[in-house]
Amino acid sequence: MGSLVASRPVYIPLSPCPRLPAPCSSWYSCSPYCLLQILVTFENLAAWGRCLCAVCPSPTTIVTSGASAVVCVWELGMAKGRPRGLHLKQALYGHTQAVTCLAASVTFSLLGTIVSCAGAHLSLWNVNGQSLASITTAWGPEGAITCCCVIEGPAWDTSHVIITGSQDGMVRVSVSWAE
Incomplete structure (x- = not known):
């Protein structure tokens, strides 16, 4: 039904999170971008x-x-x-x-x-x-x-x-x- 395709990470800009101490803007890094890893893509x-x-x-x-x-x-x-x-x-x-x-x-x-x-x-x-x-x-x-x-x-x-x-x-x- 579907096939697997490897993908590169996608970066999504985030606004600063008010709950985290500055300068952190995401839970996992102090970067203004969140790393969103695409695990798998189904095609066909x-x-x-x-x-x-x-x-x-x-x-x-x-x-x-x-x-x-x-x-x-x-x-x-x-x-x-x-x-x-x-x-x-x-x-x-x-x-x-x-x-x-x-x-x-x-x-x-x-x-x-x-x-x-x-x-x-x-x-x-x-x-x-x-x-x-x-x-x-x-x-x-x-x-x-x-x-x-x-x-x-x-x-x-x-x-x-x-x-x-x-x-x-x-x-x-x-x-x-x-x-």
């Missing part, structure tokens, strides 16, 4: 379209989506503590336009959920790829969802709070319940 995933968003609900699970309108759940293969392969676990179909934002429950447990948004349309999935809910939150392009997050309650509570922000300036808070 073009069959799933241009990737527009990704979320990592667990250290070995990556959820991506984008121009293809398909949400892909990937399993990251590890060897000796380093990423070695990316394998498609599940493809979730349900959107008709590009998916622009994703969120997933942090624990990604058996009750975990994935939220995907395309335009003003929001879909809620369980970890097995079953569609739990689907709703259009607003009408017209000005209501397109631009960001989303999911908040979990205690382990015994199967409901999730889903928060979305959209181009019309609205922040919408929804609650989902597992059946």
